[in-house]
Amino acid sequence: MDRIRNPFSPGAGSPPPELAGRDSILEQAQVLFGRVLAKRPEKSLLITGLRGVGKTVLLNEMERMAQGEGYRTILIEAHENKSLALLLAPHLRRLLFDLDRIAGNGNKVRRGIGVLKSFISGIKITVGDVEIGLDIEPEQGAADSGDLEVDLSNLFTAVAEAADDRRTAISILIDEIQYFNSQELSALIMAMHKMQQRKLPLVLVGAGLPILPGLAGESKSYAERLFNFPDVGPLAESDAAKAIRDPIINAGESIDSDALHEIFRLTKGYPYFLQEWGYQSWNHAQVSPINLQDVRETTDLVTKRLDANFFRVRFDRLTPREKQYLRAMAELGPGPYRTADIADLLEVKITTLGPVRASLIKKGMVYSPSHGDMTFTVPLFDEFMLRVMPEFDRPNKHRRQT
Numbered sequence: 353m354d355r356i357r358n359p360f361s362p363g364a365g366s367p368p369p370e371l372a373g374r375d376s377i378l379e380q381a382q383v384l385f386g387r388v389l390a391k392r393p394e395k396s397l398l399i400t401g402l403r404g405v406g407k408t409v410l411l412n413e414m415e416r417m418a419q420g421e422g423y424r425t426i427l428i429e430a431h432e433n434k435s436l437a438l439l440l441a442p443h444l445r446r447l448l449f450d451l452d453r454i455a456g457n458g459n460k461v462r463r464g465i466g467v468l469k470s471f472i473s474g475i476k477i478t479v480g481d482v483e484i485g486l487d488i489e490p491e492q493g494a495a496d497s498g499d500l501e502v503d504l505s506n507l508f509t510a511v512a513e514a515a516d517d518r519r520t521a522i523s524i525l526i527d528e529i530q531y532f533n534s535q536e537l538s539a540l541i542m543a544m545h546k547m548q549q550r551k552l553p554l555v556l557v558g559a560g561l562p563i564l565p566g567l568a569g570e571s572k573s574y575a576e577r578l579f580n581f582p583d584v585g586p587l588a589e590s591d592a593a594k595a596i597r598d599p600i601i602n603a604g605e606s607i608d609s610d611a612l613h614e615i616f617r618l619t620k621g622y623p624y625f626l627q628e629w630g631y632q633s634w635n636h637a638q639v640s641p642i643n644l645q646d647v648r649e650t651t652d653l654v655t656k657r658l659d660a661n662f663f664r665v666r667f668d669r670l671t672p673r674e675k676q677y678l679r680a681m682a683e684l685g686p687g688p689y690r691t692a693d694i695a696d697l698l699e700v701k702i703t704t705l706g707p708v709r710a711s712l713i714k715k716g717m718v719y720s721p722s723h724g725d726m727t728f729t730v731p732l733f734d735e736f737m738l739r740v741m742p743e744f745d746r747p748n749k750h751r752r753q754t
Contacts, residue, residue: 353637359599360631368627372598373591374410377582381414381557385421388555389521393548395577396556398529400564401584403716403730404624404662407559410584411525414557418523424450424515429527436536437471437500440524444468444511447522454518464514471507500539508543512552521553530560530567530716538571544578561729563719586621586731589613595623596630605640607633614647618654622731624662628654655739663736669715673708675741678717678728682737683744687727694726 361368371378380397387394397414401407415425426443430436445468452461515522532540540556547554558564562583568575587595593612600607615633619625629647632654637646670678680697681689691709695702709726712718717733718726728734 353605353634353640353642355635357603358631358634359603360627360634362624362627362631368406368409368595368599368623371406371409371413372595373587374406374584377410377584378413378417380580380582381417384555384557385418385423385521385523388553389421391551391553393551394555395580396544397558398564398568398579398581399557399559399584400562400581401559402562402622402728404622405584405586405731406623407584408527409623411527411557411559415523415525418525418555418557421521423521423523425523425525427525427527430529430531432531436504436532436539441468441472444507448511448514451514451518451520454520460510460517461514464510467507467510471503500535501542504539505543505546508554509546509550509552512547512550512554516553521555523555523557526556526558528560529558530564534567534571537567541568541572541575541578545572545574548578561716561719562721563713566720586619587623587626588621589616592616592619592621592626595626599630600634600642605634605642607640607642608644610644611642611647614644618647618651620731625654625658625732628658632657658732659736659739663730663733663740666717666730666733667736667740670717671708671711674712674715674717676745677705677708677712678733679737679741679744681718681726681728682734686734688721688725689727691724691726 377399384394384397399407399410411427415427418425424447426440426447428439428443430439445465448461448465448468452465512522529537544554544556546552556579565576565581568579568581572578586592593609593616596612596615597607611633615626615629619629629650632650633642633647636650636653637643667675676698677694680694681687683697684693691705692702695705698705709718713720716729719729721727
């Protein structure tokens, strides 16, 4: 099999050759973009799902869709060490200057640039050449209070009015949105509330872990009325088969049905793992069709690659106590896991686990699907924990022996 023609490309956010099983979510985005352009209110989207289900791929596809509808887009990735304001300001600067080049009769764009300058001054940040490039006087009294919840709403209003003046719309797409702190998330929600109230052409499409709906609801009780929260899960077997089979056929080769079934069994339908098995099975096979034996002979290599490149980078960020907590979860079998059972296995009081649990949630390793339950945010991480820590070391084992 020619490795150069291998259709699969496993990687963070790499577009798969076949985007299978996501039609309903993409349709929601299409409706959102179309309705906002027609000045009809519509809920923005906050996509949720575990690691490796293709949220970033969907965001990239939605950006392409928005651009096809005539939107100006901003795509950013949130992370723990950079504020929402720092992430947004350079992109809004670029967007406003792009709008300023479009012919128009009003002065809304120039006002938007002034409001952005006030926003930057009000929250006392430095954004490289942003301040140097804003040669317009700040709009006094607009987005300069220093209160992010107030100022972001005013900034979004000014930017959306500028876009409306130039007969276009804006889509802000944010990946890993759960990393914003509660104030930043609240400010985003309040700003989008104002967009809906005023029917302004600015939409938000975010993606994050399954804790996102809870975080949004805790921040603002009306969040569920502002956003749709489509859940991105593993693919059904028919869609998983399509995601593997169709690219192989399009590349002029084929794969046996029992090989497809084995790949689904091993991956449980998670898109990132499908790409890994598809990629390595193609490279391992000597001739077409790819068969069951090819897949089985590939499995050890794929597992080692996942351990080194997908699981290990997350494992290495953990403290010894956090590793012990996750190993206890894995010891209990498939999740979700009752927090009381984890405490029993670790032979500690449940109240003592609060800090380590909170740290793991903050690091995006676990989440609570329901009260009293915990589960992994990374698919198949329980199996990795059993491989990387084969022996479960009970905390009091040595004390009992003495």
